[in-house]
Amino acid sequence: MYDAGAPVRSLWEETAPPLADGADTGPNGDETCDVAIIGGGFTGLSCALHLARDFSLDVRLLEAGPLGWGASGRNGGFCTLPPMGLSLDGLISRYGEAEAKHFIASQVEATRFVRSFAEDEGIDIEPQGEGELHVAHAPSRYAELEHERDLLTGTFGIPARLIPREEVAREWYDSQEQFGALHVGAGFGLHPLRFVRGLAEVAARAGAKLHGHSPVTQWEREGAAHRLVTPSGTIRASRVVVATNGFTRAPMPVTLAHNVLPVMSNIVVTRPLSEAELDTQNWRTETPCANTRNLLFYYRLLPDRRFLFGARGDLTGKPEDGFRMRRFMERRLGEVFPGWAHVETTHSWRGFVCMAARLTPSLGALPDDESVFFALGYHGNGVAAAPWAGRLLAQLIGGKADSADIPAPLRGPPRSIPFPALRRWYLKGALGYYRVMDL
């Protein structure tokens, strides 16, 4: 899972144009810069772009694999909200209504930022659908969606419409796990690798120097400066940004590396479905859908009529367990959508999303070293949140924003996880518990 030399083999890899010449400047040699960024996904690339373009800072980005190799180039393409594991009620009770609103408004803005940025820069991200459909997977969950609708519309001012089971079946789709839905009027679907490569090209044009295939293997202090060592050279910088999300581990600072929980998310994609096959489930939408399971299924119809189906799970990252997960997902896809039980999948891949104990992302500077910045822990929802977070990091570093601009649910480093060596066991317990709850 951590071998950045291993190809991802996603559908996106087959369908995205290659990175333009000059966007990845290759091996770095020994260099000095203002800001070094570790991690070449949405967070790191957006931060690099905004530092170079808006603050004229000298930026070097170091990515272990090809640019976008991590979750950013291989996710489900749901540009939706919110990036957290808390319920809306939980968010309000923990941070108060004003900060909860600040946070949710920032994430609505994040989805808009992605769309308008791509339009302005001429990046064809293949946008699809309007908003997101939250589907009750059991009858009892419909009442919860009603409460969520009231909060979204009443407290947060986000358009949301509750749709009874019969109407969903008639106008959107039908399945064995469809008991009504909530349409949330924010977000859309996109092609993630097209977006990440487009972002990289814009960042390179703005003057950021991007180095793929450059894993940081050592991180040392030289007085006030940081020295990052890669196999092909070193970078000296006065400030460092950690943008490694679910792939965060040594040599990143312990405050970050020990206090995030990488969780595997898995995707299968079918061959293109015929109109007759789509009709068997009355499928009529390009809007991204996710259901109300704790271990949620997320799914959407792609522009060429392939069906993308995603699920969290698996603890080892071993190829044989990946193969078992693929079989499990094919079986569940056929159970939920019986009309497609015979349809073969052509692609499957997986990667790490990043959870944390406080159930919200973390953004800011380290309390014990304010020259080290970070943004991570998007709880599986970073397509909108991570580019937005990268921009906010750039504004913090450039002096255009301060900590009051960070919504409180995100402010500061992740909360400590006791006995971090046991994290996989905690995850095993949580997955087992959620599996039972979902039954």
Ligand SMILES: Cc1cc2nc3c(=O)[nH]c(=O)nc-3n(C[C@H](O)[C@H](O)[C@H](O)COP(=O)(O)OP(=O)(O)OC[C@H]3O[C@@H](n4cnc5c(N)ncnc54)[C@H](O)[C@@H]3O)c2cc1C
């Ligand atoms: C299968 C899957 C499906 C997902 N689906 C969705 C979705 O539909 N919608 C959504 O909003 N979110 C989704 N996510 C989550 C989303 O992709 C992430 O939240 C987001 O991409 C995080 O971006 P990032 O730039 O912070 O991290 P990443 O894109 O993961 O980038 C981190 C990078 O850091 C690099 N790195 C780590 N250590 C080092 C080092 N020592 N030196 C140099 N580089 C290093 C890694 O190689 C990696 O490329 C999904 C994730 C996965 C895995």
